[in-house]
Amino acid sequence: MKLHIVNRAPDAGRAVEQALSAMTAEDRLLLIEDGVQGALPSQVDGFADIEGRLYALRDDLEARGLMGRHDERVKVVDVDGFVTLTEQAERTLSWY
């Protein structure tokens, strides 16, 4: 199992599309930085294929005033949780 890290908004180019292409059925995806925009209910449909394996970083949601506005299907983790995700994954890939 691998962890894919996306720091770009769904709007801002092809990072999300490319990450999704490269994921196997076990892989997880973590949204950080501007990537957390993808956790908004209006954006989250793009991640329907990986339901249950989509995460977003709490700090970055909070800084942007998006905590509480995010879709409930997104699992929120703090920085410790981010480290845990990298422990559990054999490898990580970043899409930016």
Add this chain to the structure above:
Amino acid sequence: MKLHIVNRAPDAGRAVEQALSAMTAEDRLLLIEDGVQGALPSQVDGFADIEGRLYALRDDLEARGLMGRHDERVKVVDVDGFVTLTEQAERTLSWY
């Protein structure tokens, strides 16, 4: 009349969409740098609303091997032509 300059690929975010929103019916649009990808026949439909007012920079087409592959509805200018366009326009706006 204003000149809008776009240096991003149609793919790479909202620069093209935003430039088109901000254009009046006389304004012109010049594609430079990675923006010249927009001159490809497969991409140029996005500029249908400004036919006749769409330009692309020759140097950047050539460097990318796109000269000759571009759609014939795009007017190709060299750097001198770029300066001329800025002379003719009252103002320029850049979208990146």
Add this chain to the structure above:
Amino acid sequence: MRYAILLMGAPYSDQASHSALRFARAVLARGHQLETVFFYHDGVYNAARLAAPPQDEPHLVDGWITLNAEHGVALQVCIAAALRRGLMDEREASRHGKSGYSVEAPFELTGLGQLVDLGLNCDRLVTFAS
């Protein structure tokens, strides 16, 4: 006409600086006046005096210096954007108690107000950004 250029891209990492230099030369070649190149955002990295690119690549810093020497183009660097990014001239370095400096003449540190002035007083302001 009187032109000014606003440059907001890092050198080498992307094409904005090269596009700006190419455009600057074409403006001058057509007999216009190029008042100033204003460096803002990551554009301020163009003013780093130690750049040593591989010999087969264009040397941007030298390109800017030539524009200044041959055509009197002012090279103005936003001071706040520069300081944040670790660029300062000798005066700012001593003010911040640092030894060494990374920006020197003909690049000059200046305030952001200068950009607004340029935009409103020149005939054309053309922006290149990453």
Add this chain to the structure above:
Amino acid sequence: MRYAILLMGAPYSDQASHSALRFARAVLARGHQLETVFFYHDGVYNAARLAAPPQDEPHLVDGWITLNAEHGVALQVCIAAALRRGLMDEREASRHGKSGYSVEAPFELTGLGQLVDLGLNCDRLVTFAS
């Protein structure tokens, strides 16, 4: 576990450097070893020794230096990417006939091969980029 971080974003201009530093601290706090932070692409600007950000903003360079001092994290800067961008240590400056320098210990200039080694030999390599 043994971690390494690859950082490819300019400081201040975007969040990548801050994310990397935040992640680095969390990795260490959980008892892992953080072998190296490798600076590539615009990430090399993190090694500019003169940075003087406003006092109310986090000082990235100091953050990296603290990681090195307290946890022995190596701070490796790709030499080719650095030279292109006007960053060099005293040795490289004298080799290129330049006075002054912009990178100093604990940052070290190193080759890109080091990145491949880190990626293959550490348990985890995590990339932060702009």
Add this chain to the structure above:
Amino acid sequence: MRDEQTPDGDLLVILRHGPHGTSWLREGLDAALVGAAFGREVALLFMGEGVLALLEGQGPGALGQKGTGPTLEMLEMYDIEALYVEGRAMERYGLEQQDLLLETRCLDAAAIAELVDRNALVLTF
């Protein structure tokens, strides 16, 4: 009587980047504040991700940018009152005026083109 051809404003700053991820928003706001401090008539247009800058409940963020809240408060101090948002972006993010920190006017594409046309200087960030 004012000439119809005269631009209405001195400076329009277009903000197209959200807060915290990059310094574009902050450096764009700085340009607007400087323009206003120099006595210019300044308007702001938030496009694309830029509309997120106006969202209530933001924190300081990793770049230590103090949240945009305090910066936006400075807009009032500097008498920058002409604030516009792109309607299409508001829709895309599912936002309404009540989600925003400041009172804005929502513009469609035609109104954006007109606003851009009415200002002597337009800077995009």
Add this chain to the structure above:
Amino acid sequence: MRDEQTPDGDLLVILRHGPHGTSWLREGLDAALVGAAFGREVALLFMGEGVLALLEGQGPGALGQKGTGPTLEMLEMYDIEALYVEGRAMERYGLEQQDLLLETRCLDAAAIAELVDRNALVLTF
């Protein structure tokens, strides 16, 4: 006999940026060449705008990057022969194998996911 669980390659470099506009392509290729010079098994995947790096007829470009042509020739010198392109990007740009400088294999999303899975180290540029 080889263990099925063992990754097939040491290093996969994914190139997602076109030539000339930024230094990402060049700095990604440098990483691939260094990996190969150190005796690693290296594969390249061109995704999105990255497929344009393989286009015939390129010039040196404003960044003076010598065209990608000469750099791509180095791939052969360093025995980097596993070259892949993203099918979706080829389609988007209306490109065929015959438009490209080098022989590549065209992959759909499932094949990309598998390729990524089979390499010990994946670097994205």
